[in-house]
Amino acid sequence: MQRRTRVAYMFLAPALILMMVFVVVPVAASFVMSLTDFNIRALANWGNAKFIGLGNYVRLFGDELFWKALRNTLYFVGVGVPLAVTLSLALAALLNSPLNRAKDLFRIGYYLPSITETVAIAVVWRWVLNSRYGILKQALEMIGLQCPNWLGDPAWAMPAIIMMAVWKGLGHNALIFLAGLQSIPSTVYEAAQIDGADGWEQFRFITLPLLAPTTFFVGTMTLIGYLQLFAEPYTLTDGGPLDATLSIVLYMYRHGFKFFNLGYASAMAYVLFGLIFAATLLTMRRKGEEVTFG
Amino acid sequence: MKRARNVPLTLVINLLLVAGLVCMAAPFAWMLSTSFKGTKDIFRYPPQWIPSQPTLGNYTKLFRTVNIARPFANTVITAVSITSLSLLVCSMAGYAFAKFDFPGKNVLFMGVLGTLMVPGQITMIPVFLLLKKLGLLNSYAGLVLPGIASAFGIFFMRQFIVTLPNELLEAARIDGAGEFFTFNRIVLPLCKPALATLGILNFTGSWNNFLWPLIISTDESMYTLPVAVASLAGQYATEYGLQMAGSVIVIMPIVLFFMLAQQWFMEGVAMTGMKG
Numbered sequence: 001m002q003r004r005t006r007v008a009y010m011f012l013a014p015a016l017i018l019m020m021v022f023v024v025v026p027v028a029a030s031f032v033m034s035l036t037d038f039n040i041r042a043l044a045n046w047g048n049a050k051f052i053g054l055g056n057y058v059r060l061f062g063d064e065l066f067w068k069a070l071r072n073t074l075y076f077v078g079v080g081v082p083l084a085v086t087l088s089l090a091l092a093a094l095l096n097s098p099l100n101r102a103k104d105l106f107r108i109g110y111y112l113p114s115i116t117e118t119v120a121i122a123v124v125w126r127w128v129l130n131s132r133y134g135i136l137k138q139a140l141e142m143i144g145l146q147c148p149n150w151l152g153d154p155a156w157a158m159p160a161i162i163m164m165a166v167w168k169g170l171g172h173n174a175l176i177f178l179a180g181l182q183s184i185p186s187t188v189y190e191a192a193q194i195d196g197a198d199g200w201e202q203f204r205f206i207t208l209p210l211l212a213p214t215t216f217f218v219g220t221m222t223l224i225g226y227l228q229l230f231a232e233p234y235t236l237t238d239g240g241p242l243d244a245t246l247s248i249v250l251y252m253y254r255h256g257f258k259f260f261n262l263g264y265a266s267a268m269a270y271v272l273f274g275l276i277f278a279a280t281l282l283t284m285r286r287k288g289e290e291v292t293f294g
Numbered sequence: 295m296k297r298a299r300n301v302p303l304t305l306v307i308n309l310l311l312v313a314g315l316v317c318m319a320a321p322f323a324w325m326l327s328t329s330f331k332g333t334k335d336i337f338r339y340p341p342q343w344i345p346s347q348p349t350l351g352n353y354t355k356l357f358r359t360v361n362i363a364r365p366f367a368n369t370v371i372t373a374v375s376i377t378s379l380s381l382l383v384c385s386m387a388g389y390a391f392a393k394f395d396f397p398g399k400n401v402l403f404m405g406v407l408g409t410l411m412v413p414g415q416i417t418m419i420p421v422f423l424l425l426k427k428l429g430l431l432n433s434y435a436g437l438v439l440p441g442i443a444s445a446f447g448i449f450f451m452r453q454f455i456v457t458l459p460n461e462l463l464e465a466a467r468i469d470g471a472g473e474f475f476t477f478n479r480i481v482l483p484l485c486k487p488a489l490a491t492l493g494i495l496n497f498t499g500s501w502n503n504f505l506w507p508l509i510i511s512t513d514e515s516m517y518t519l520p521v522a523v524a525s526l527a528g529q530y531a532t533e534y535g536l537q538m539a540g541s542v543i544v545i546m547p548i549v550l551f552f553m554l555a556q557q558w559f560m561e562g563v564a565m566t567g568m569k570g
Contacts, residue, residue: 007473008394015387018443023409026417099304109315117502119520120544123527124325175563269415
């Protein structure tokens with residue numbers, strides 16, 4: 001081996017070894033585990049795990065609670081992602097406006113929730129959402145609305161979680177959009193103004209198409225993050241009421257680390273991986289079609 | 295665009311922004327306010343923003359009864375260890391990918407990037423088993439080791455180091471500097487801005503990490519702050535003042551850190567956004 005090559009591998013070694021041990025091998029290992037009935041007895045002695053082929057996946061297929069968790073997660077993603085993307089784009093447009101009179105204050109203020117720890121802020125939200133003493137109740141009553149029993153009503157628990165998640169991620173996504181908006185050359189807008197395009201037309205036919213890569217990026221990252229929904233329902237509702245907020249990862253955590261059905265939990269992890277992988281591929285294909293203006 | 299003088303529109307935009315800001319800030323203010331309230335003030339409707347009888351009782355209870363100092367120390371130790379080790383390991387790997395040519399480089403680099411797609415839930419179970427086998431449950435090593443090497447960190451450092459002029463490194467080599475000397479005394483100092491940004495991302499990320507500590511720290515003495523607060527919320531479900539004080543202890547250090555190092559945080563956002 002050449003000396004330079006040896007040196008390069010010396011620099012790489014710590015990172016590669018760690019990634020091997022903590023990422024690459026575990027990815028393969030958890031697939032193998034998903035093909036076994038690894039459970040609490042195998043925890044004491046790995047030899048107790050039996051190979052059961054696709055048994056776990058078949059079991060998942062018939063597991064009503066898993067379907068429920070999948071539906072809940074898709075509900076969270078299906079409503080949450082479009083909402084998060086739209087609101088953060090709208091916020092970025094407002095922040096980017098030359099009429100914005102306190103740029104730094106707004107940027108910092110809106111960004112703040114996204115650096116908070118999810119459990120701690122969810123504990124705060126549980127108190128905000130409290131249907132007897134919470135400030136949200138007061139705010140709703142001020143505008144003449146009735147406060148639902150957010151976390152106690154199966155119909156309102158997921159909307160409450162979506163509300164909190166969108167609130168938390170809004171500023172972060174808006175800042176990414178803001179960077180995208182600022183990278184659009186002003187000459188494009190000037191040309192459109194000469195052609196007589198009004199504000200909405202400029203937004204619709206210039207900003208949106210030119211912002212498409214950023215939108216796909218924000219959308220994909222939010223989607224991947226939202227598919228892994230865990231800490232919010234863990235803290236706010238523990239999956240309830242009536243499993244209305246049970247998410248895939250929460251269900252997987254229960255099987256894996258409450259009951260130590262680690263084989264079954266691994267199969268769930270792989271289904272989640274499949275969903276994330278499919279979502280990523282889908283967006284990458286869409287990205288291939290993106291519009292570019294010379 | 296000229297400085298616009300559209301007064302009604304200016305008003306609408308700024309009012310919207312202020313209204314949104316109030317929604318962003320209200321939970322924080324509510325958290326702080328409740329954390330200084332006694333039971334009588336907490337269960338009062340309509341809610342009271344300024345406690346009529348402010349008390350530090352929730353905080354003293356947090357330290358005396360629940361002993362929050364322990365998880366606080368655990369979190370600091372874990373976050374500092376992960377951040378410093380990760381910066382070292384990732385910048386070493388980034389340097390190798392940026393400034394060396396060696397067989398297998400492209401394949402390895404693609405492989406590293408490929409792991410970006412792997413969600414943590416996939417690796418969690420085998421890593422848990424491995425660490426259990428090694429007797430590292432409820433240990434700092436168990437909290438720290440899996441968090442050191444990250445594909446994003448390596449990629450990030452590589453992108454930065456690649457822009458450093460080769461002449462500088464060659465000059466050092468001609469002067470007879472050893473490889474580690476060059477890395478330590480020339481590459482790392484030039485990387486300060488990148489290290490600051492990545493360090494902040496790492497520190498915040500590990501301070502806020504929940505799922506992994508929840509799994510690996512089953513013993514109360516090894517709880518990190520998020521795990522301790524989750525357990526607090528379960529154990530003292532109706533003691534909102536105590537819970538809010540707990541949340542303040544978890545959230546405020548990062549908020550203060552953010553206020554001090556804002557510019558680097560924003561840089562981090564711009565950089566993560568760039569990946570797309």
